[in-house]
Amino acid sequence: MQNTQHAMFVSLCLSALAGAAAGLLFGLPAWGAVLGLLGWGYYQIRQFHKLQAWLQANDDSAPPEADGHWGELLDELARTQKTDRSREQSLQAIIRRFQQSSAALQDAIVIVDRNNNLEWWNRSADKLLGLRAVSDRGKPVMNLLRDPRFIRYFRKGQYSEPLELPSPVNSDLHLQYQITVFGEGDRLLVARDITRLVRLEQTRQDFVANASHELRTPLTVIRGYVETFLDQDLPRPLARAMGQMQAQARRMESLVNDLLLLSRLESSNHIADEHQIQLRPMLEQIHQDARALTQTQEKNQVINLQLDSDLDLAGQELELHSAFSNLVFNAVRYTPAQGKITLRWWTDTHGGHFSVTDDGIGIDSIHIPRLTERFYRVDESRSSSSGGTGLGLAIVKHVLVRHGARLSIDSQPGQGSTFSCHFPPEMLIGTSGTRPAEAADAQCHQARLD
Incomplete structure (x- = not known):
């Protein structure tokens, strides 16, 4: 740039000197210098118009011919334009390749901007989500x-676990939503068709449910005959054997019932409809049943029972x-005699919480991640003697998942255990039927409008 400016200044001076020299021939050197400067200006204007016309053409044509500093400038602009065009073509090729590869994907890919508006999506999103590029x-x-389940999932902002829902355009298709946050608040939404996996899982669940259902009839017959024999005056060894058969038949019936319940819970990760549950009478009934169980077991x-919230x-x-009740009855079964068990329900800004705390023998940390399997x-002999089926915590886990909640376990050997159910704020309902979370969202939205 400095060389160009220097060359222009030199050409300006030479033009003035040449005009003055020519003016000396007529005795008018000043007017000659002025005419030389006017000629220099006219030449610069012509070259500028040529440059402007070439730039406005914006094509691959060669730059106009020019001498001196204008030629150097045009050659430099031509090289820069060629480099930019090459870079632009490379970027366009990358974009086209990305669009072609994303269009070939079977998964729906959607980019959502920071304002939660649709910015871009691939062809599979049209088929799986019903999006229309034009409108x-x-x-x-x-x-x-x-x-509503997708809206809660999207607003929550916690996307570590995927969400499974039917397709909005075809209820026979099952989609798995996974959201990733990138950039400055943008989101990448991926919807995958998992219909085949859902059907395979449904087949497995149907098999378990059908097998469990078929076991009910023979177990009922066996238990009926055993109870009939026990009503008779049997010899002591035979009566003891019949009593053991009766206990095992009842345990098998309990196992079949838990299998049927677990199979039904696994059929969907979300409840079909929601109703207001009055927690106070339900927890008071569970409390009474737990006290009856501990008296039966003579512990x-x-x-x-602590109810710290009316929600x-x-x-x-x-x-x-x-x-x-599974959590409470487990605490009764596995807590030694004279132990203390506390049931508590409370709410805070994070949602609603129900916990069961005991002062029993506790659980080693290596077992906690697998307790819901x-x-x-944890102890085969102790669990068998308590009469449990080994499915209680699995049932608890699936019930909580269907309600958008989670289970946390805090336990140390010799210091007791605490099993807590954590429900999100949007699942809380006031006594009048209003949802505090929705009311807070409405107030924030109105505040933004004001």
């Missing part, structure tokens, strides 16, 4: 994917009753 671009994603345990939950009452037992 849906720039619209809020929650206006097009309106399932004389102290069982306390209720939205969900399925029978499922939550089963989950809560089917038939997993």
Whole structure:
């Protein structure tokens, strides 16, 4: 740039000197210098117009011919333009390749901007999610994917676990949603067709359910005959054998019932409909049943109930009753005599919480990650003697998943255990039927409008 400026200044001076020299021939050197400067200016204007016309053409044509500093400038601009065009073509090739590869994917890929508006998606999103390139671009994603479960998942902002839902355009298709945050608040939404996996899992669940159902009839017959024989005056060894048969038949019936319940819970990760559950009477009933169980087992345990909140939950009452009672009855079974068990329900800014705390022998940390697996037992002999089926915590886990909740376990050997169920704020309901989380969202939205 400095060389160009220097060359222009030199050419300006030479033009003025040449005009002055020519003016001396006529005795008018000043006018000659002025005419030389005017000629120099006219030449510069012509060269500038040539440059402007070439730049406006914006094609691959060669730059106009020019001498001196204008020629150097045009050659430098031509080289820069060629480099930029090459770089642009390379970037366009990368974009085209990305679009072609994303279009070939079977998974739906959607980019959502920081304002939750649709920015871009591939062809599979049209088929799986029903998006339309012409009319849906720039619209809020929650206006097009309106399932309340997806809206809760999207707003929560915790995407470590995927979400499984039917396709909004075809209920026979099952999709798995996975969201990744990138950039400055943008989100990458991937929807995968898992219909085949869901059907395979359904086949397995149907097999377990059918087998469990078929076992009910022979078990009922066996237990009926055993009870009939026990009503008779049998010899002591035979009566003892019949009593053991009766206990094992009852245990098998309990196992079959738990298998049927677990199979039904596994059929879906979400409850079909939600109802307001009055927690106070339900927990008071579970408390009474637990006290009756400890008296039956002659353990004389102290069982306390603390209700620190009047808020209720939205969900399925029978499922939550089963989950809560499983935790409480496990505490009764596995806590030694004279032990203390505390049931507590409370709420805070993070949602609703139900915990069962005992002062029993505790659980080693190596067992905690596997406690919710089917038939997993910390101590086989102790669990068998308690009459458990090994499915209680698996049932608890699936019930909580269906309600958008999670189970946490805090236990140390010799210091007791605490099993806690944590429900998100959107599952809480007031006594009047209003949801505090929705009311807070509405107030924040109104505040933004104001």
